[in-house]
Amino acid sequence: KQEVTQIPAALSVPEGENLVLNCSFTDSAIYNLQWFRQDPGKGLTSLLLIQSSQREQTSGRLNASLDKSSGRSTLYIAASQPGDSATYLCAAVTSGTYKYIFGTGTRLKVLA
Amino acid sequence: DGGITQSPKYLFRKEGQNVTLSCEQNLNHDAMYWYRQDPGQGLRLIYYSQIVNDFQKGDIAEGYSVSREKKESFPLTVTSAQKNPTAFYLCASSIGRDRKFVGNTIYFGEGSWLTVV
Numbered sequence: 347k348q349e350v351t352q353i354p355a356a357l358s359v360p361e362g363e364n365l366v367l368n369c370s371f372t373d374s375a376i377y378n379l380q381w382f383r384q385d386p387g388k389g390l391t392s393l394l395l396i397q398s399s400q401r402e403q404t405s406g407r408l409n410a411s412l413d414k415s416s417g418r419s420t421l422y423i424a425a426s427q428p429g430d431s432a433t434y435l436c437a438a439v440t441s442g443t444y445k446y447i448f449g450t451g452t453r454l455k456v457l458a
Numbered sequence: 459d460g461g462i463t464q465s466p467k468y469l470f471r472k473e474g475q476n477v478t479l480s481c482e483q484n485l486n487h488d489a490m491y492w493y494r495q496d497p498g499q500g501l502r503l504i505y506y507s508q509i510v511n512d513f514q515k516g517d518i519a520e521g522y523s524v525s526r527e528k529k530e531s532f533p534l535t536v537t538s539a540q541k542n543p544t545a546f547y548l549c550a551s552s553i554g555r556d557r558k559f560v561g562n563t564i565y566f567g568e569g570s571w572l573t574v575v
Contacts (some may be wrong), residue, residue: 350500380563389462389548389566390501434502437564444489444508445516445556446564450500 348373348440351451360457367452369436374414377439381410381421384433384451393434394421396408398441416454426456464567470575471536471543479534479570481549484561488554490532491564494518504547507532507552513531538573544574555568 366381370380378397382390394410396404396419402411409422419436433457435451462483471477477509489508494502503516509525521540524531532551536543552564 352500387546387569387571389568390550392563392565395563437501443553445503445506446491446550446552447495447503448501450498453498 348376348438348447350436350438350447352371352434352436352448352452354449354452355403356453356455358457361426362424363456364422364424365426365435365454366445367423367454369419369421369449371419371438371447373416373419373438375441376414377441379410379419379436380439380446381408381419382435382437384435386433390435404419423454424455427457428456430454430456462549462551462565462567464570466570467568467575469573470573472552472575474536474538476537477572479536479549479572480546481532481534481567482530483532483549483551483565484530485565487551487565488529488531489501490526491523491550491552492516492522492532492534493548493550495548495569497546501548504534522536543572546571 351370353368363422380395381393386392396412407424412419433453436444437448465480491506492504505575507513523535547570549567553562
């Protein structure tokens with residue numbers, strides 16, 4: 347059974363700092379690994395999707411990497427801004443299923 | 459605009475009562491999902507459906523029921539058998555069983571808050 351873990355659970359950084367969020371998954375047979383942002387009381391918004399055959403994806407100040415052999419993905423945020431404050435969740439889709447299994451998220455606060 | 463609409467945004471349930479959460483999508487997606495989120499927690503899968511008139515239990519299906527009579531709609535009923543229903547409920551959809559699935563993301567509605575009174 348696929349299990350997804352995110353560390354740290356919460357993170358507080360000063361504005362302008364570069365930071366890394368971590369995601370681990372137990373079953374490396376995946377279709378893809380995705381990163382989402384969730385603002386308080388809202389739904390999730392997709393940030394980046396890395397297919398099983400890919401190693402990384404970039405969008406603006408965000409870069410996500412995937413290492414299936416170690417069961418890890420990282421989300422790198424460059425030059426953080428107060429507007430980046432939110433909860434970030436990763437989700438893995440195990441091959442042969444169409445179920446998205448989510449981690450518990452990292453709550454990020456960027457201080458002005 | 460294309461998207462997923464959940465209603466109501468806030469719902470209160472009395473003891474012993476069944477309540478139904480609505481989810482409608484106009485993205486022409488085959489797959490739809492229901493997740494539950496408790497405060498400070500990740501998302502747990504309740505039910506999912508890959509095609510009309512078919513659905514599967516997720517990890518926490520007990521006390522919940524669904525139907526998929528139309529491609530656009532996937533309502534969730536929280537029954538009186540669900541003893542701790544207070545949570546944030548999220549509906550989502552994706553392209554489903556398609557060769558393009560691996561490169562396509564899942565889209566979420568804005569969620570519904572359910573509280574037991």
